[in-house]
Amino acid sequence: MSVRKLKPITPGQRFRVVNGFDAITTDKPEKSLLAPKKRSGGRNNQGRMTMRYIGGGHKKRYRIIDFKRDVFDVSAEVLSIEYDPNRTAFIALLQYENGEKRYIVAPNGLKVGDKIMSSKKGALIEIGNAMPLSQIPFGTIISCVELRPDQGACMARSAGTFAQLMAKEGKYATIKLPSGETRLVLVDCMATVGAVSNSDHQLLVSGKAGRSRWLGRRPRTRAVVMNPVDHPMGGGEGRASGGHPRSRNGIPAKGFKTRSKKKSSNKHIVERRKK
16 A cells, blocks of 8 residues: 655646556446445425535445455455545455455455455454454554444544554453543444554645645634634634634533433443543
């Protein structure tokens, strides 16, 4: 994996850093695993804007990803590593021995022609193999972790992220998450061995405002330039600072804890994330 710095032949390209896409092997997605993706432009079913700063952007088709990895004990061959416009990570196209094709979030280091497997009884500890946490040794780097059994992967799915299995006791495993949080998860939950691909994503530089528009993001109005009727930080004579930072509905920002003290999952969090 690598990144490319463009020659400054236009102002927008002067600071632009783009992905080298070395790992990508094809630009044609598997047609049977595509679904239409309708854009809302931030409007609801009455046509009223309910989310601001959303709209435009390049047309996309959704790639149907197998987050459950529920084809057990059947070997699959990696046919291609592909770009996915709906996520930061790359995706891998698998073909199982029974002929079925599925997309998964590609782990770092997975190559075309590799054989991988998903198993409840435990498979080899190799990149791309999926198994319950009960079958994974301590200290292993994992990704695409389930929070509840059979729910489908929901943690450590973004580009370059990974979790680490720290300990196992009874029916719970202790996992250190990408945020820095240490959490208990049931040992029946599935996880994939290896970190997520495209770790260079953090090095990319957009270069110009227009690229945000390609991604469907409209310009965001700062709170301090609004009027008092629009935001608690608005108003004032001249360039007022806006006072203490807070959201549009008055909740303080920058360190104010909003998590409920009565939340039932609090007992599963061993250590909160670092600021």
